Every structure is written in C-alpha cells, then in structure tokens.
Amino acid sequence: MKIVRLTCVVLSMMCIMLCCSSCVSSYQLNQTAIVQAIGIDKENELFQVTFQIYSPKGAGASTAIDTSKNNSSIVTGSGETLAAAVRAATQKQGKVIFTGHNRILVIGRLLAQEGIENIFSYFNRNALTRQNVQVLMAENTAEEIVTTNIEQGILAAETIRNLIENTQTNGKIYECPYFELSKNMNLYHGASAMPVIAKEAQTSSDNNQEEGQGGGGGDIPSVAQIKVEKTAIFNDYKLCAELDEEQTRGLLFLKDEIQKTILVANSPNTGKCSIDIYSCQTKLEPVITGQTLSFVLKGKIKASLDEVIAFEDGTMTAQDIVTLEEACKEIIQQEAQRAFTTIVNQNQSDILYLENMVLKKDKHFWEKHQEEFLQMLKEISLQTELDFQIDRSGLETNEYI
Numbered sequence: 001m002k003i004v005r006l007t008c009v010v011l012s013m014m015c016i017m018l019c020c021s022s023c024v025s026s027y028q029l030n031q032t033a034i035v036q037a038i039g040i041d042k043e044n045e046l047f048q049v050t051f052q053i054y055s056p057k058g059a060g061a062s063t064a065i066d067t068s069k070n071n072s073s074i075v076t077g078s079g080e081t082l083a084a085a086v087r088a089a090t091q092k093q094g095k096v097i098f099t100g101h102n103r104i105l106v107i108g109r110l111l112a113q114e115g116i117e118n119i120f121s122y123f124n125r126n127a128l129t130r131q132n133v134q135v136l137m138a139e140n141t142a143e144e145i146v147t148t149n150i151e152q153g154i155l156a157a158e159t160i161r162n163l164i165e166n167t168q169t170n171g172k173i174y175e176c177p178y179f180e181l182s183k184n185m186n187l188y189h190g191a192s193a194m195p196v197i198a199k200e201a202q203t204s205s206d207n208n209q210e211e212g213q214g215g216g217g218g219d220i221p222s223v224a225q226i227k228v229e230k231t232a233i234f235n236d237y238k239l240c241a242e243l244d245e246e247q248t249r250g251l252l253f254l255k256d257e258i259q260k261t262i263l264v265a266n267s268p269n270t271g272k273c274s275i276d277i278y279s280c281q282t283k284l285e286p287v288i289t290g291q292t293l294s295f296v297l298k299g300k301i302k303a304s305l306d307e308v309i310a311f312e313d314g315t316m317t318a319q320d321i322v323t324l325e326e327a328c329k330e331i332i333q334q335e336a337q338r339a340f341t342t343i344v345n346q347n348q349s350d351i352l353y354l355e356n357m358v359l360k361k362d363k364h365f366w367e368k369h370q371e372e373f374l375q376m377l378k379e380i381s382l383q384t385e386l387d388f389q390i391d392r393s394g395l396e397t398n399e400y401i
Contacts, residue, residue, distance in 0.1 A: 033075065033095040037157035039142030040082065040119060041108035048108075049085040050143045051075045051097060052157055072156065074147050082122045100128040103157040105135045105178065106142040106197065112232065112239040117190065120182055131179035134164050137232040137239070139198035148199055148226065163228065164195060171252055171261025171277070172245040174231040184351060189374065190237035191349040193251070196230040233342070235349035241342050250335030251343065254297060254352055256282045262306070265327035269320050274307035275328055275390065284352060286361045287383075293358065293365070293376060296383045297336055303328065304392030325388045333384045340382045348377045 037052035055073040075097075077089030090097045105123075107116055123129045138145045148156055167173050176194040184192040231248045233241040243251060252258045258280040265273050282299035305324070308316065343349050355373050359366040369376060 031095050032098045033093050035097060035099045035102045036072065037104045037106065037146045037160070038099065038102055039106040039108070039138070039146035040111060041142050042111040042114060046078045046080060047082045047085040048078045048143065049076065049082065049089055050146045051089055051093075052146050053093070054101075072149075076143070082118060098128070099126070100130070102128075102130060102133055103161045105133050106145045107135070107137050107194075108142040109138055109140060109239070111142075112137050112234070115237045116234070117185075117237040120185055123178070124182060129178065131177065133178040134161050135176045135178055135181050135194050136160070136164075136197045136228075137194050139196055144199055145197055145226070160197065160226065163226070167228070171249045171258050173228055174248055174251060174257075185234075185237060188350045188353065188355070190235060191351045192234045193243075193351050194232050194234075195228045196232050196242060197226055197228050200225040200227055233347060233349050233351065235347055240347040240349060243339060243342060246335045247339040247342060250332075250337070250339030251351075253280075253282055253299070253332055253336050254284055254339060256280075256284075258282070263303075263328050263331050265324050265331060267320055267323040267327060270308050270316060270324065272309040273305060273324055275303045275324065276306045277301055277303045279303075284354075284357070286354070286357045288358070288362050288365050291365075293369075294381045294383065295340075295354065295357075296385055299332075299384075299386045299388075301328075301332075301386065301388045303388070303390050305390055321390050325390055328390075329384070329386045329388045332386060332388075336384065337382055344377045344380060344382075346378075348374045350374070350377070354380075 033051070034054040035051050036054050039050035039052075041048040041050075051074070053073045053075055075089045075093045077085045077087070077092060079085035079088050086097060107119065111119075136145075145160075146156070164173060164175055174193055174195050176192070181192050181194060229245055231243040231251065232239055233243065249258070249261060258277065261277050261280075263275040263277065265275055267273070279302040280299065281301075282297060284295055284297050287294045287296055305321070340352075343351060344354065354377065355366070358373070366373070
C-alpha cells in the first residue's frame, strides 16, 4: 500500500513539473536580440522605436568581446501604435526582441510635448519591463541618443545609466527610475519629472570608417559626448517646463533628495568659498490658516568649508562662518523658490505630492477644495526655515572633524 501511495506522489509531482514547464516562456540565445536601450519618437503620426541591441564582437580566446569595437547594433521600427512599431522592428531583426535586460528608456522631445500616456499603457502591460529602468527625455530625438556610441567598446546604455547614478550625488541631476515615473503619472494627474539628455559634438574615430549604420542591424557609427543639465517637468502626461541645474537642485531640496552637493557662497571678508554639504534633511510641510494654504520648507543641513578663494585681511573669523551660513541659506531659498514657482505656480504640476500632504494634514480642508486644488497651486507661496551649520570650517577655534 505504501508503494502505491509513493508511486502516486511521484507521478503527481512529475505531472505538476510538466505542466509548469509548459507555461514558462523560453528563449533561444541565438534567436534572441537582447535590448540594452530603447528610444521612442513620434513623427508624422507614427511611433518610431529604436533598439540598441547587445551584439558583442569576438576578440579571441582571452575575452568574450573586443573592446576596441562597437558591441552594439541598431534596430528600428515604426507603426501607428507602439506595439506595431515594436513588431516592425522584430520583423527587420529576424529575432525575438527581448527587453528583460533593458537599461534605459529615452523619450523624444516631440513625443513628450504631445503626451506620453500611451507609452505607459504599453510598458505597464509588458511583463518584461524592468522597474529600475532609467527614463530620460532627449533634447532632440531619442534615436539620436540611442544610436550614439559614447565610449569605444562600451555600451551607450551602460554609460548613460552610470552617468545618471554616479553624478546624482552632485545634487544637480534628477534620477527617474521607471517605477517612480509610472507611479507618479498614475497618482498625480500625469505629473512627473525626468532628466534631459543631450548629445554634444562628436569626434572622429578610426573605427567609424569601417563600420556603418543600418535600420536592420548596422553598427553604431559615432563617438560623442553626452550631457545631462536639465530636468523635464510633466503635467497631464505632457512636457510643460524644463528646469536648469540650479532649479533642479532646488527641486531636490524640496523632495529631500540631496545627498551631497557644493555651494559657492560669498562674504565681504572671505570672497568666494566652496561649501560642501555632506548631510541634508529637508521636509516640505503645508501651512493651513483658515482658507489660506501655503508651504514651508524646513531643513537641517551640515557642511564643511572646502575652499576659500581670497581674504581681504588674511584672516577668517567665527563671524565670517556665520555670514557664509546665511549666504548658503539664501542660495538654497532662491533655488527652491525658483523650482517651486516654475513647477507649482506656473504649471500646476504636482510632482511634490502637495495634494497628498494637504489630505494628511487637514482632510476637511482637502475635501472642501479638492475640485479646485490644482488651480489653487497658482497662488500658493513657499517659505523656508533652514538650520545651516558649517561645522568643519578649519578654524583653530573649532574642532575639525
């Protein structure tokens, strides 16, 4: 009897394994195009999709790829919908387009101006969409960015992703992973923000003379520089404004996302000084007085004095440190105010989650003004209450930590 039961258990497990294995999608590596970057544009009512495909060039027995060559190829497709454009690219490539390892998603400017709601409709339904994909807006076209060879032998997608992640610590680049962008778009009236990436002048390369570009899988031709200096602001799924570097830092102060940054401040005695912020905690809070709504940015910030350009009398006093602290608070106040004015007052984009803050602060006030809340944003003011300390000044009277 025990043998019969054991046999039944084994057969049952085998059936379950067979059923499960039949439900799992499989990909043959030699029949799969592994996508590293996706660019999406729209032109003449058609979606244009550009895929950067990982396509290593063999270098011999010692290494899997030849770092002296471009290790990517480009596949493009167009269609009336994004899904149709992807299908067209698949037909050109002759392989399965696999986006499970995609690193970046670049959106063209014209598409951003028209609206990007359809993009999220497609990617949210795609089981292979990685939630940590970095999303950017191109200064011009997404194709221009995705087809650019930024560093010889290194995938452009990897270089761009590293640029965003590594330079975010300078306090002037807004990082935008897909999961955050999708959440914000769905919950806050299509409002969100993303970095703007632009291509600079390209340089010649001997390798460029050998390799060309083709819509069906040619090599990426140019070696160029890229830069990220602005932040795109969206409202109702459409591009509505762009922030410069100082406004972007102001936005990061408002969202408590400053890790490290350097301020250049002036005082009458010391001249220009480099102030290195190494600790920053800020919080944006609503202030409700009767039927009047405003916001206050509170913060506790610590910094070190990294460099002094010139002294008038050759000495630095404790009062000079106090003067520099006040100058730094003024810089932060101005940058935060500029960002707040552009985002909130001028474009009514709720990427700061102001409505949610008001709901948590005073539910009755929110219920009364819910319908006209976005219109209220035009008149809302911002104050600052900052505690800024330079506790690593290098003064002999101070302990240098």
